[in-house]
Amino acid sequence: MKRITILIADDEAEIAQLIALHLQKEGYHCLLAANGPEALRIVQTHAVDLAVLDIMMPGMDGYEVTRLIREEHRMPIIFVSAKTTDLDKITGLVRGADDYVTKPFNPMELVARVNAQLRRYIQLNQPAAEMKPVLEIRELMIDPDRRTVSLYGKEIELTPKEFDILYLLARYPKKVFSTENIFQQVWGEAYFERGNTVMVHIRTLRKKLGEDVNKTKLIKTVWGVGYTFNA
Template sequence: MNQEIFIVEDDPNIRDIVKAYLSKEGFQVTLMENAEDAWKKATEHQPDMWILDIMLPGMDGYELCKKIRQTSEIPIIIISAKDEEVDKILGLELGSDDYLTKPFSPRELVARVKRLFKRAIAQPITSDTENAVLKIADLEIDQAARQVYWKRQEVDVTSKEFDILEIFAKKPNRAFSREELLTQVWGEDYFGSDRAVDDLVKRLRKKLEDLPVETVWGYGYRLHYEEDAQ
């Protein structure tokens, strides 16, 4: 497999057990006991997946998850002794792909890791090669180069941010449900919360100020476009 997983967990017993199970399945595992060391390591070398504990000394797992998500769509699994619904929702809103409560079965963790990797390597949304550039008012999307320009300035976006923008731009003014966006961007086998869509849109609104993505309350989102705005 050769996929590398960074595990950030301050409990040595859990670290060793998880490493043993994942290594047996052919994954390369790097263990770290705090978020600060993990983040420093990531600036030198990015893994293919993160497994994060929440209750860490110093920077907690939520903050590390947020930092990772600002620049990357690398799959993230949060493991935590916290079993409250609000904690799970917070983890998903910050960008994690899955949330597993302690104590957990190592076999279940392995199954979720495999499932996330399977989804991560799925074929991306196909582009219309005959119309390689989409232009909607101040938004310009180069589908072939997977580049985004907002008000003539290039904006760095993650893979999923690009995909959802492409979906909106191909069918402006059409309302997309959260479930539909989850399926198109994350894949049919995604098992997380539809709040992941809300988080993705929130990040795009922050990166592309005044982006006319409107909330369709109780349903989803649409990209508002008026032809005379060109």
């Protein structure tokens, strides 16, 4: 079985070592970097399956490291940062991260998030048994095999989690999904009540779909219940 390698990039050595300690207990091989350029060199020279990145690092911040990684790689990226506002989280997810954990954090929660990201990443990279049908809903086209989305003929760049949420809602346009249900199906893990991860992803997804300027709402909020696809 292939050994899974995880990059941990944080200029605070104690935090990087704490994360590595808990992930190594899960059987993962960990590579540590103390700054942005070192993190990028590791990705370029090793087969990294997942990256845990601090945002505020010397030499090159986590945003820039993520941008450069995304030019060639699709592995999951989790930001672990002391930047805790909703705007910080939205920025991190828009910049290409798949998840965002704020400091201070529970190491076991981070391990659970790493496990969930890896499960989905490995599953999505398995050879497909059969082609999935392309969803065409009005001007929106979703190709689950190529994992592409286009609106009015223009392709929209979505993060893996944004795509999964949109595809889930679009497949069942008459069903209302609770925040907890979306989290469990997309992230593949138990719902953390204190988090607003789903809400942040929905917000950025709506923005990319142009719902801030377009009166046609593709993702409808059912107040007190959750979200549904407006077909």
